[in-house]
Amino acid sequence: MNAAIDWRTEASRISFRDKAFIGGRFVASAAGETFDNISPIDGRVLAKIAAGDAEDIDRAVKAARSAFEAGVWADQAPKARKRILVKLAELIQKHANELALLETLDMGKPILNARNGDMRAVAECVRWYGETIDKIYDEIAPTPKTALALITREPLGVVGAVVPWNFPLLMAAWKFAPALAAGNSVVLKPAEQSPLSALRVAELALEAGVPPGVFNVVPGFGESAGQALGRHMDVDALAFTGSTEVGKLFLKYSAESNMKIVGLECGGKTPNIVFADAPDLETAAQGAADGIFYNSGQVCDAASRLIVEDKIHDVFLAKVAALAKSYAPGDPLDEKTQMGSMVDATQTKRVLGFIEKGKAEGAALALGGRQVRQETGGFYIEPTIFDRVENRMTIAREEIFGPVLSTIVFKTPEEAVKLANDSKYGLEANLWTNDLTKAHRIARALRVGTVTINSRDGGGIEVPFGGYKQSGFGRDKSLHALDKYTQLKTTYISIG
Numbered sequence: 001m002n003a004a005i006d007w008r009t010e011a012s013r014i015s016f017r018d019k020a021f022i023g024g025r026f027v028a029s030a031a032g033e034t035f036d037n038i039s040p041i042d043g044r045v046l047a048k049i050a051a052g053d054a055e056d057i058d059r060a061v062k063a064a065r066s067a068f069e070a071g072v073w074a075d076q077a078p079k080a081r082k083r084i085l086v087k088l089a090e091l092i093q094k095h096a097n098e099l100a101l102l103e104t105l106d107m108g109k110p111i112l113n114a115r116n117g118d119m120r121a122v123a124e125c126v127r128w129y130g131e132t133i134d135k136i137y138d139e140i141a142p143t144p145k146t147a148l149a150l151i152t153r154e155p156l157g158v159v160g161a162v163v164p165w166n167f168p169l170l171m172a173a174w175k176f177a178p179a180l181a182a183g184n185s186v187v188l189k190p191a192e193q194s195p196l197s198a199l200r201v202a203e204l205a206l207e208a209g210v211p212p213g214v215f216n217v218v219p220g221f222g223e224s225a226g227q228a229l230g231r232h233m234d235v236d237a238l239a240f241t242g243s244t245e246v247g248k249l250f251l252k253y254s255a256e257s258n259m260k261i262v263g264l265e266c267g268g269k270t271p272n273i274v275f276a277d278a279p280d281l282e283t284a285a286q287g288a289a290d291g292i293f294y295n296s297g298q299v300c301d302a303a304s305r306l307i308v309e310d311k312i313h314d315v316f317l318a319k320v321a322a323l324a325k326s327y328a329p330g331d332p333l334d335e336k337t338q339m340g341s342m343v344d345a346t347q348t349k350r351v352l353g354f355i356e357k358g359k360a361e362g363a364a365l366a367l368g369g370r371q372v373r374q375e376t377g378g379f380y381i382e383p384t385i386f387d388r389v390e391n392r393m394t395i396a397r398e399e400i401f402g403p404v405l406s407t408i409v410f411k412t413p414e415e416a417v418k419l420a421n422d423s424k425y426g427l428e429a430n431l432w433t434n435d436l437t438k439a440h441r442i443a444r445a446l447r448v449g450t451v452t453i454n455s456r457d458g459g460g461i462e463v464p465f466g467g468y469k470q471s472g473f474g475r476d477k478s479l480h481a482l483d484k485y486t487q488l489k490t491t492y493i494s495i496g
């Protein structure tokens, strides 16, 4: 479909939005500060982006609040908001090549993943919440005849969203689409590594008919802009995706400010449990490889712990290692590339640090482990597999967020469940077996928000996604996400 596109030429022509988007306009940061937006493909500075701080966040929150109070969005009929969000989804589809390119240049994922994976999912997400919002009914409670109790869902007001760089626009859309559909105003802070697509989409939202002030984007650093949003006294809810460490900070910010509602989608250490009776070991091996190498392993539910039954360990690991070869890092702008760069130098160093730690703690390096393509000026790491990992080792416990697989063996189903649950995280688990009873029993025993069986596919926008334990709370996607962006009002009328 995109075979004719010369992405390098397109990249040389593209223009970047480099200012904050507040009140329906692009504006410089109040202090006039900027930061370098570096492409991890080759280390080149793409643009100097407005570095928002507390003052810019305050301007954006004021714009969002005044749009909310004026009712220009919140008071529109759900059907009218639907029309505008569907239009936005169409604009995202129309500009999918441009948005995909921004994503690839910004964070180094392969262009076809950005184009055919991320952008399709973003458009689908925005369309789904648009289509949904005029189909949700409120409730009447079962009171005595002498009363009428209405239970209505209302928007919260101003929603702040702080998102990461691994799926920059998709993680943003999982927040802003349901928040806007419900009638809220939004202030979004993208990750400093990847602000470009969010800034462009804010502009498209205006074009679609989202009124000025309803959707604002303030790029900047976490410790300044992110913290200011988390601590703002006039923000009603804060939706976050990122590390568990920073997720915890948002709880603190809320407690120390106005007790705003906080929704957290944090880290993961997905156990991928493979039994000898898996329906097809080839498919399971492909799932294991995709699960850890897709997006360079920078995925919150990356299948980073391969928990494999002892008796198939050798043959299964050989299959995964063979498949890993197709993930040799390449130019993200080449359509044949399956694995691009890491997001930046810091993340590269962090992942290489974990690889060294794995070796030092006694795990066996079975594949990869090195930084490659340094001549490009970019940041690339080989697909890496550790064998004979013990679940107590650092590489089995910490969210590495890189293409690094830890292989752990088990002998019994009970042992597999114990290993899987022995983690502070609980975002997702994958399970491969032909035994239906065993599959259901284990799915029940796993302390995670999503269990996938005989596939890595955990479903689209129609299913909820979120964590148990320190993977966070609250759900993105599906109708359940609307719980984060609405509150219930009881109106009790005496009619006796």
Ligand code: NDP
Pocket (backbone or CB within 6 Å): 162, 163, 164, 165, 166, 189, 190, 191, 192, 193, 220, 221, 222, 223, 224, 225, 226, 227, 230, 241, 242, 243, 244, 246, 247, 249, 265, 266, 267, 268, 299, 300, 347, 350, 399, 400, 401
């Ligand atoms: P962070 O959790 O630090 O970043 C996520 C978002 O939070 C970014 O927008 C960031 O802004 C912001 N942020 C950072 N510090 C603060 C703060 N003190 N107050 C308010 N907001 C803040 O992830 P990193 O980019 O630092 O990545 C580090 C590790 O986190 C990764 O290696 C990975 O393990 C994990 N991670 C997990 C993700 C997931 O989806 N589970 C996603 C991203 C990271 P800014 O970018 O400007 O710092």
